[in-house]
Amino acid sequence: MELKNYKNVWVFAEQRAGVITPVVLELLGEGRRLADEIGVKLCAILLGENIASLTDTLIEYGADIVYTADSPLLKNYTTEGYAKVISDVINEYMPEIVLYGATNIGRDLAPRIAARISVGLTADCTKLEIDPEDKKLMQTRPAFGGNLMATIICPDTRPQMSTVRPGVMQKNQPEKGKNGQIVKLQVALADKDIRTIVREIVKSKKELVSLTDADVIVSGGRGLGNPEGFELLKKLADAMGGVVGASRAAVDSGWIDHSHQVGQTGTTVKPKIYVACGISGAIQHLAGMQTSDLIIAINKNERAPIFDVADYGLVGDLYEYIPLLIAAFEAEKTPA
Amino acid sequence: MKILVCAKQVPNTNEVKIDPVKGTLIREGVESILNPDDANALEAALTIKDHIEGTTVTVISMGPPQAKEMLNECLAMGADNAVLLSDRAFGGADTWATSNTIAAALRKIGDYDIIFAGRQAIDGDTAQVGPQIAERLDIPQITYVQDIKLDGHKVVVQRQLEDGYEVIEAQMPVMLTCIKELNNPRYMTVEGIYDAYASEIPVWGLTDLPLDETKVGLKASPTKVFRSFTPAPKGKGVVWKGSPRELTGKLWEELKEKHII
């Protein structure tokens, strides 16, 4: 493998039912930065059926070239269909870097390609940098459940491939009317190349999640003052994609069922975000939630013990803060 | 039916802590466990065994000698056989080299109908080995499996997507990687434990596999660890007083910057 012959940064432009997956735009933003640092072009590789209308977006968000593979056999994602086309294209055009979104599709596709073309693949990268000396890619990612970070390099193989989780990189502002090249690829795929059949695609709303599985918990305590406060918290939980929790005081007051109780005599939780509203932070409650990744606390009393464990403490009336937060989260939600 | 299950022994990363002084990982006292997604994979295999007479379930693992304990656990859950792939030469392998080694062992066992693997291991978190093994064995793969039905020589599975699922069909032999929503792994039985410890688990090294040493271990790995470090500690939180509108805006900015939103 003569490394010098590999050029350009590529982004796999994942699309589902004619909609470009949001992470792709973030990858183009990051890819643009990497390509500029190395001094090469940024390209997108787009597979599907009747996808010509999507190329403009990819160019606006940074791509210099968009390679398209249009075929009825590529309409829905299949491992073998996509892996074959992309592997062949990589072998022909020899990019030095290929980025994929770490979506359920990306994590299915990228390793298959990596094995096929015998290159290194680094999953769930949180940071990508270019080594100024030899322009190689430095890929940083979490391991051990996030307890350890590792920076990975692929010294001997090309392309260097990475998957990146949604919400990690920044997309650029779209440049309307930006110029770009479109290269239509010949698709050499036959039915027999694809050994899985997609029978059905079903959209479903995720069912009610338990406290221990929840990524986000919005919890209420005595400071709510009345059971109706929990209706407000439910709105915030819904907007954040989480569930409602409660302190013992709220449960004992009969404002909400015991199944929501977090703490010593309730459930111990470790969500990504814990929002404690009107909870003082008695030790029996803290014991049940203090290892959450991010804790936001809202309480009128600035000396409330909850502020000792909160990453962000807001002193004030939760009934003023919650509606503002609901509005902010609801505005942020992009349509599915 | 002949079913193979790929399993890994991993440290229980939920228990791993960082030494606040040295900034290194504290691994002593952290127990080694059967990787959770692999337990789901094994359960899927055992469920098929419960329903289809004559089914055998073999568990394969690549790891150090102590991984035998994890294989004993799999046998005690109901697997029929276990094989440990262990050799100094396999050490330091990334997913490319690992999948090479395991695929060679699976090829040697041969004749499989379904290969189950967990979606990802909780130490590496890459989710790459399953698909890479499938590529080497040239069989179709379906990942993120949350439901399985068998139809003669065909599998019909639900593959989880972020906002729903796909129903996918494939002919055996096929690789299926499993997620926790698929099932609840059964407990070992006391009888199973006794039986497991009454027999020896075979260990295969490099010379037992149709593989040459340039394809395994650290040297064969295309990805290399340049450096590793512990993430910066959380630090003390902040407490703000002031106008709710202003502070909500400020909080929002911080959360966006940190990519929490």
Add this chain to the structure above:
Amino acid sequence: MLEKKHEMIRKLAREFAEAELAPRAAEVDETGVYSDEALALIRKSKFHAVTIPKKYGGCGGDYRSAAIVVEEFSRKCATSATPLMPNSLSGAPLMYFGNEQQKQKYLRGMAEGTMIGAFGITEPGAGSDTAAITTTADKDGDYYILNGRKCFITNGPICDFITVFAKTDVNARGVSGISAFIVESGWEGFSRGKIEDKLGIRGSKTCDIIMENVRVPKENLLGREGEGFKICMATLDSGRITVASQGLGIAQGALDEAIKYTKERIQFGKPISKLQNTQFEIAEMSTKVECGRLLVYQAAWMKDMGQNITTKAAMAKYYCGDLCNDIAYRSLQLHGGYGFMKDYPIERIYRDARIVSIYEGTSEIQKVVIAGNILGK
């Protein structure tokens, strides 16, 4: 003393107890009803049939394994030792003295989960004084007619059969007139008293068994006539290991709670675990629990090696029966007022502990046994 497979059994039992028994323990205590779901899972993993030979559907395991399972279960829920009884009290009479048909029917029945057994020696007038039983078994052709009343029988309300000790020869001296019978609860004349309202292990059902002219076929005589007392003693001998293990588990559970609570409870500006009294208490409690542990597992190991364990098992039972009460008391004291409230597990553990120094041979009887073996008759 313990091998790798024992470590694996402990891992299994511990995980099982944490996931399936601990969450249900409070409810079991409150309602007196043991979960069918938990029972089904216990049987699926064959925890209840560790020592029953494989030939009869059991695991063919050793006493160390049984002790481990009982300890880990009791640590989270003392009542959960009761479903494990086929390993000891309900299984031992058959395992040691049953003939092939009896084993195939009743041992296998318990191993496969289709039968629940019980052990019937105690009577209103015969507790520690086992020789004073008055239940009679009169030979009548191919049958024995049993008349009498047994009390405080664990599983009494739900058992399918019970090993009953009765006098086949009322004129014989001392204990030589006692015989053992397998009595099925479905037989005419067999009835059960009211379910007892107990202080502790409330999920374990206990009642009187009344036998009025129950016709027991001679095939159900266990061993030979006059062997009853020997069977009873041999059973209690090995049962001592598992009941000691229950005491050990309860003590460990109480100790766990004390350690957890004292680290969280803040008084005088710091967790009370920083106070020297607490530290000394925890040190003493932990050391005593270790002593109990060594006695239990040494007795179990000796039994597995085929050695005579009468004295050692009695020591383990006596020590652990008193131990769990002592540790539970101290742990509750460390909890202060909170320990008196049902919200905290120690309240239930304290009540559960009380029976261990009493049943399957009181601590006093254990001392009689120990002294008898050391001082000689």
